[in-house]
Amino acid sequence: MNKATIVGSINLDTNLRVHRMVKPGETIHGKEHYTAAGGKGANQAVATARAGSKTRFIGAVGNDGPGEQMLDLLKEEKIDVSGIEIIQNEPTGQAFIPIDDNGENSIMFYAGANYAFGTEEVAKNSSLIETNDFVIAQLETPIEATIKAFEIARSKNVKTILNPAPGESDLPEKLLKLTDMIIPNETEAETITGIEVNDETSAKKAAAKLHELGVEAVIITFGAKGAFYDFNGYSELVPAFKVKAVDTTAAGDTFIGYMIATLEKDFSNLREAILHGNKASSATVQRFGAQPSIPYKNEII
Template structure:
């Protein structure tokens, strides 16, 4: 299989509880519903890229448990190449504990499980996938050394390299930036990476310009209901968001990243790829769950 998009990252089983509001510290709160659904930023982005037009391969790890089998099967059902999804003996699969409130905001606790055992050597064993890719995507739910190796290898191979720095809480190593073609943080991640406040379009532009000064090729700051800001060597452009009534924002960012990557892999111009990602993300927030919320290309408005 020729995979135009290769995703190196996490696979989690999401355990989702819905409640009227998020609990406070030490509080026990009655919830409204509970369900399990395949997730993980890496797997979500792989599913989004596959549903939105690309041929995709996933590089990651699961545990030798029932969740691991389900996570792999979920990707295979999307025709995603899973030859590089390893099974770690004696380890649980990654799990995300998610609480979603009535306003569709969420709080998440992640247990890495097999994701924490994805080493640079694990990825290197499937270097042929990277060589055959057009776009390589990484996030931050696997060990930093693995992300660093993959970014550098992607640059060495001349591929289009995307880093979604999620979930970022601290600045990235400066050496990473020169390997990144598209850095795609949200507002809080852009703030964590730069130390600059990010709360509107102008402040997002300042943060993006700082990230470009440090070596990132182009930066897309996703702004939720305010859309996305694209900053490159040619200046900046704001892309307004489609107005929708959100139900669950889980995986909206992943849907955008996967849709954008698929657009690039399919030959779209950058702005067109951003719009594809935005339209897909707008649909995803109107649906519950991570991967189940991700739309197919045929669902996007022309």
């Protein structure tokens, strides 16, 4: 059983189902409204735990009702929440997500407490990183905190995995040199490398650029097309499973969590791990919500 620590965001998601996305200045009717636990970090932690890995979390919530609710839900998943700070003067993070009839979404994110923890909080929770196989981070929390977590991981031979979402064009070189594996989608890969990514050929060019920046293994996710990987001289687009998507929220997070649960530390079974992630995310997109849509291990088996 793999052991993983997630350094990342925790949000309360407010979801609104609509027939189509709204245009600027337009008002339309929604057809369903609901809230759910979310945040890319928390989603990935839940996916990792449901996939069967021992999971720990470093992050922050506000001293409020949503924060208490999010902590309770993570505890229910048997996730170690001892590294989650409760911030007194910041609200728990929030995300607002419209989802159209094609299952596509857009996300507006208010960081709140997610941006109120940093290197000190990571350092004092170093024991949650040092004894693990993997540490996983995204870009919904301070980059300085992620760099600190990756420095701790590297000092103890723990593999570092970066999901650079939301995409940023000026990622610190220091962070990329500390990253063993990077997992952007095609848009994020273009944002980081400046290379338009729309097929295997362009994905390979972007991967080459990321290797030059110091990253050992590259996975670029292509949504319904699957996931491209480039590692140790091998590259391939591993196809996704074909299903009818109703909500793509948390699909990428599910992919990462389930892939990590299967992955060997030397990445020697990378293609097999990607297939496992693809299978799990194909279940996620057939359900609504972020964490409520993430499947359990027995469903994937």
